[in-house]
Amino acid sequence: MSVDLELAPKTKRPAGEPCCEPVVHPDVGSVRSERMALVAKALGDPTRIQLIDVLRKNAGKVCVCELVPLFDLSQPTVSHHLKVLRDAGLVGSERKGLWAYYYVIPDALEELSAWLS
Amino acid sequence: MSVDLELAPKTKRPAGEPCCEPVVHPDVGSVRSERMALVAKALGDPTRIQLIDVLRKNAGKVCVCELVPLFDLSQPTVSHHLKVLRDAGLVGSERKGLWAYYYVIPDALEELSAWLS
DNA sequence: TATGTAAATAGATGAGTGTCGATCTCGAGC
DNA sequence: GCTCGAGATCGACACTCATCTATTTACATA
Numbered sequence: 001m002s003v004d005l006e007l008a009p010k011t012k013r014p015a016g017e018p019c020c021e022p023v024v025h026p027d028v029g030s031v032r033s034e035r036m037a038l039v040a041k042a043l044g045d046p047t048r049i050q051l052i053d054v055l056r057k058n059a060g061k062v063c064v065c066e067l068v069p070l071f072d073l074s075q076p077t078v079s080h081h082l083k084v085l086r087d088a089g090l091v092g093s094e095r096k097g098l099w100a101y102y103y104v105i106p107d108a109l110e111e112l113s114a115w116l117s
Numbered sequence: 118m119s120v121d122l123e124l125a126p127k128t129k130r131p132a133g134e135p136c137c138e139p140v141v142h143p144d145v146g147s148v149r150s151e152r153m154a155l156v157a158k159a160l161g162d163p164t165r166i167q168l169i170d171v172l173r174k175n176a177g178k179v180c181v182c183e184l185v186p187l188f189d190l191s192q193p194t195v196s197h198h199l200k201v202l203r204d205a206g207l208v209g210s211e212r213k214g215l216w217a218y219y220y221v222i223p224d225a226l227e228e229l230s231a232w233l234s
Numbered sequence: 235t236a237t238g239t240a241a242a243t244a245g246a247t248g249a250g251t252g253t254c255g256a257t258c259t260c261g262a263g264c
Numbered sequence: 265g266c267t268c269g270a271g272a273t274c275g276a277c278a279c280t281c282a283t284c285t286a287t288t289t290a291c292a293t294a
Contacts, residue, residue, distance in 0.1 A: 006252095019216045019240090023171055025187060027161040033166040037244080042168070044158030049150040054140055063136040064271060068137045070142060077253055079272060098261060098270045108232045116230035136270090162282080181241065194283055198243060201281095215240045215291055236294085243288070244267085251280070258273070 019096035032115075039112045045073060046058035048081050052104060055091060156229045160207035164188060165198050167183075169221060172208060178218035 043049060054070065055062055068078045082102055085091045091109045094101050126175045128174050160166060172179055185195045196229065199219055206225045 019182055020178070020218065021175070021184045023179055024174040025171070030167075033163045033170065036143070037161055038164040041161030044154055045161065046150045046154040046159045047158070047252090049154045050147075053150065054142070056279080057141040058138070060138070065136055066140045068150045068271095070140070073252095074254060074273070076255080080132055080252075083272085086118045095261095095271090100271060113230045113233035116226045117231070163281090185241095191284060192241075192283095193243080193285085197282075200242085212241085212290090217241060238293085239291085240290085241291105244286085246284085246286105248283090249281080251278100253277085253279100255276095257273080259271085261270095262268085262269100 006068055016036070017052075025074060031050060036115050039088055043112075044085055045081065046082075048075065048085055051085060051102075052080075052090065052109070055102055055104045061094060061103040062103065063085065064100045071111060153229060153232050154206055154227060156207065159201055159207055160229075161210060162201075164190065164195075164197065166203055168195075168198060168219075169207065169226070172219055172221045178211060178220040181217045181219065184219070 005021075043052070050071070051067065054067065064079070064082070067082075068075050071078055082091065082093070086093060086102075090105060091102050092105050160169070162207070167188070168184065171184065181196070184199075185192050188195055199208065199210070202218075203210060207222060208219050209222050210220075
């Protein structure tokens with residue numbers, strides 16, 4: 001096994017100039033990017049965007065029984081979407097007797113909005 | 118087949134009060150919610166969040182050959198993520214000889230940020 | 235023209251997602 | 265206790281997605 005004795009520059013730039021300025025490295029694997037991606041992924045469905053919309057426009061807490069008929073989806077499916085939003089910290093829920101009420105947690109939305117700007 | 122002659126109220130509220138105030142309906146199936154979801158979905162991956170981060174921190178256009186070694190991913194995979202971002206209108210690209218340069222399109226990010234706030 | 239290289243595309247694969255019907259949970263009222 | 269109903273969970277299914285290796289495309293240089 002021979003060893004490369006010569007450390008000759010293998011850089012063979014087609015043009016004389018380099019392709020670009022050295023880049024600023026990202027915080028690879030950072031907690032922040034993971035968090036932003038998680039929030040964005042939770043918002044990456046039209047139904048969930050609309051759920052957030054309704055919950056925001058109705059300032060208080062909204063009953064699930066009012067949310068379900070707004071969509072052309074089964075009750076379990078709406079329940080699933082609400083769970084995704086809750087797991088991402090975008091909405092909160094509260095049970096009162098038979099009914100469950102959901103509400104937006106503005107901080108989480110604000111967090112992503114801030115990163116985008 | 119008999120018909121329900123009596124329109125007696127079937128509402129059997131456990132408590133006397135209704136579960137909640139009538140909700141404001143969402144613009145169901147609106148173009149806007151579709152668009153917001155599409156953008157959010159494109160951002161719903163840590164690698165793509167970091168790509169946006171790098172492209173933003175490097176004000177100009179960044180060569181793909183500089184982007185690839187930043188991640189612990191194969192070149193085709195990084196290329197795929199860039200394509201997803203481009204298809205969503207979040208970044209643009211330009212070829213110069215052998216190299217391809219990508220840059221952020223701020224308007225698209227701003228659009229989602231505005232919706233969130 | 236032949237060679238080397240940057241980036242995109244193709245194809246495969248395992249994991250994840252949206253949706254449904256069916257079932258379970260648990261509180262309310264008889 | 266028994267029944268009813270709101271909402272959550274389960275299990276299944278088709279579809280999408282992130283990733284890889286292999287290949288193709290397009291350009292630059294010799």
